[in-house]
Amino acid sequence: MPSVNPSETKNLPRKKSRKWRNWWVKQLHTWHWISAAISLAAMLFFAVTGITLNHAASISANPVVRDTSGQLSPALLATLTAKSDDAPLPAPIAAAVRGAVGLDASGKPGEWSDSEVYVALPRPGGDAWVSIDRASGKITSEVTDRGWISYLNDLHKGRNSGSAWFWFIDVFAAACILFTVTGLFLLQVHARHRPSTWPVVLAGIALPVVLALLFIH
Known part of the structure; x- marks a missing residue:
């Protein structure tokens, strides 16, 4: 029966611990670069x-405003009724509006009065609206374009950018959280060889806190 070296037995837990640590460090590096x-x-x-x-x-910014008009047919005008105060336009009328003025009002809540139906169509970097005269069937629309910088700023804020962009921001935020958390653990792993690590981290935390407390009122 082969003999067991006592020193090897003693070092076994240490080797397992090092192997486990190396596996976690590898995982941190993997998820850090993936999230990045x-x-x-x-x-x-x-x-x-x-x-x-x-x-x-x-x-x-120099907003550009474009006005367009059109006309509903008498047959469609007769169907211009609402079941509630914020009901959307009926599908055939929304299609007619799109064909007449190039704006898609389908599914958007309308503001119904005795004289008109008004549909607000806000968008990133601008605005738009459509109004239909309930007596004559005249379609009036206005589109305002505030430029590409305003467009990008509105995307940053998620303003009137739709559900796809809404979920994109959530996914991006989750990736940033993962990137930050794995980065923090990697800082901890390498901190022993970089003495300035935690002072720099603490400075990065303290700076916005101090600015908020002293200069924001």
Whole structure:
């Protein structure tokens, strides 16, 4: 029966511990670069638009307004009725509006009165609306374009950007959280060889707190 070296038996838990630690460090590195790759472009976008938002007052914009009009047929006008105060336009009328003025009002809540139906169509970087005269069937619309910087700023805020962009922001935020948390653990792993690690981290935490307490009222 082969003899067992006592020193090898003694070092076995240490080897297992080192192997387990190396596995976790490898996982941290993997998820850190994956989350970085996922969030890279969006992080750059939100950083740049953060600057443009911060200087929005000094960035001039010249809104471009476009007015368009059209006409509902008598047959469609007769179907212009609402079941509730914020009901959307009936599908055939929404299709007619799209064909007449190029705006898609389908599914959007309308403001119904005795004289007209008004549908607000806000969008990133601008605004739009459609109004239908309930007596004559005249379609009136207006589209306002505030430029591409306003468009990007509104995407940054998630303003009137739809459900797809809403979920994109959530996924991007989750990737950023994963990137930050794995980065924090990697800092802890390498901190023993980099004495300035925790002072720099604490400075990064303290700076916004001090600014908020002293200069924001």
